[in-house]
Amino acid sequence: MPGRTPADARRLDDERKRLRAKLDVAINEEDDPLAVYDQFIQWTIQSYGEKDPNSGLRHLLEEATRKFKDDPIYKTDLRYLKLWAMYATLHERPGAIAIYGHLLATGIGTSFSLLYEKYAVLLEADGKLEDADVLYRQGIRLQARPVERLKTRYRDFLSRSGFSSKPTATSKTSIGSSSTASKSQVSQPKTQNRSASSSSSTSKRNPASRIVNFNSTAESRYAAMLTPPDPGKRAEKMRFNMSLLFTKEGGEFSIQEARARSLGLLGKKWGPPPASESYRFPGTSSLSMPVDFNDDGMKQGMGGRRKSYLGGGEPTVTINTREALEDVFGMYNSPDRTVKVQPGSKYAPVRDIQPLTPAIAPRGNSLQNTKTPTAGILSQS
Structure with missing residues (x-):
């Protein structure tokens, strides 16, 4: 920025060191470390501008974008996508196309319409109208936010280019090749080349499969899961049999339909449900039905606590409720009538058993040292 004094340069340098720390x-x-990166980048743009070579903006954007490229949370963050878009503006058109191809291949910002708009504009400027058309329709199909703005950009593209929407295999291949080229054209720090080699080899396996064919069939959608692995590649072990979801005879099935199909219940015609008791006897809600409270046969052993009725019809549930409660309370108030006291039962009385000390017989040689009683003693006895 021209006209900057040495004092201003020192002040900016001190502020830069503070933000770096x-x-x-x-x-x-x-x-949220991305917020600190965003604050640092916005301060750099306000203080130096976007074209000042001494601002260090390019290095800062490259550091911020590479730092969180494997973070699943920031892949769906709009701030992170905007940093990538700002980083793409610092490159020429081929490099910017490679950057957006890299974002599309790695799933960064695919839920926002900004990715498809910026990428499609570059493809249109490069003369790849078919690729731009497929890209617009892919974003609309995925409901990239805001989808209404993306639809407006797509209508403007059709009216501006006069292109008729006809998805072809060449468009899918070209966009897939650009996604593959992004892996090699986008510069990466040397320290990250080894860690990114495994992820890049996985995405290079079938980059064109990420582009959606809008006239696809069920067989084409499940082709990637049903095809055998490439030679030399380790087979992917799935915890579910994907062939149950698609069959050439019956077409496509949901998980619930596949489970019912395996049990032989898919398409089974069930008969009408059995009529309930209320339908067999209409109008029984106002009737009093007799209830037998002696179904367990325990009322006869309650000591005759059941009251007798003075004539009348069969007792109803309302009349018998109080009698049933008295029977239950009688069992708890007189437990001796229901508890078994026979010997061997749980509540039988326990006899008091006194321990006996066993008598020990004297040893055979214990009498050898005893004195023989004299004759006088014997006579006295």
Whole structure:
């Protein structure tokens, strides 16, 4: 920025050091380190501008985008996608196309219409109208937010280019190839090449499969899961038999339909449910039905606590409720009538058993040392 005094340069340098120190702490301690990166980048743009070579904006954007490229939370963050879009503006058109192809292939920002709009504009400027058309329709199909704005951009593209929407295999291949090229064209730090080699090889296996064919069939949608693995690749072990979801005879099935089909219940015609008791006897809600409270045969052993009725019809539930409660309370108030006291039962009386000390017989040699009684003693006895 022209006209900057040495004092201003020192002030900016001190502020840059302060923000850098804050950023180093935020990486390990802050809950949202991307917010600190965003604050640092916005300060750099306001202080130096976007085209000042001394601002360090390019290096800062590259550091921020590479730092969270494997974070599943920031992949769906609009701030992170905007940093990638800002980083793409610092490149020429081929490099920017490669960057957006990399974002689409790795699933960064695919839920926002900004990705499809920026990418499609670059493809249109590069003369790849079919690829741009497929990209617009893919974002609309995925309901990228805001989808109404994306639909407006798509209508403007059709009216501006006069392109007729006809999905072809060439468009899918070209966009897939651009996604593959993004892996090699987007520059990455040397320290991250080894860690990114495994993920890049996985995404290069079938990059065109990420592009949606809007006239696809059920067989084409399940082709990726049903095809055998490539030679030399380890087979992917699934916990579910995917062939149950699609069959050439019956078509496509949901998980619930597949389970019912395996049990032989899919398409079974069930008969009408059995009529309930209320339908057999209409109008029985106002009738009093007799209830037998002696179904367990225990009323005869209650000591005759059941009251007798002075004539009248069969007792109803309302009349018998009080008698039933008295019977239950009688069992608890007189437990001796229901508790078994026979020997061997749980509540039988316990006899008091006194321990006996066993008598020990004297040893055979214990009398050898005893004195023989004299004759006088014997005579006295």
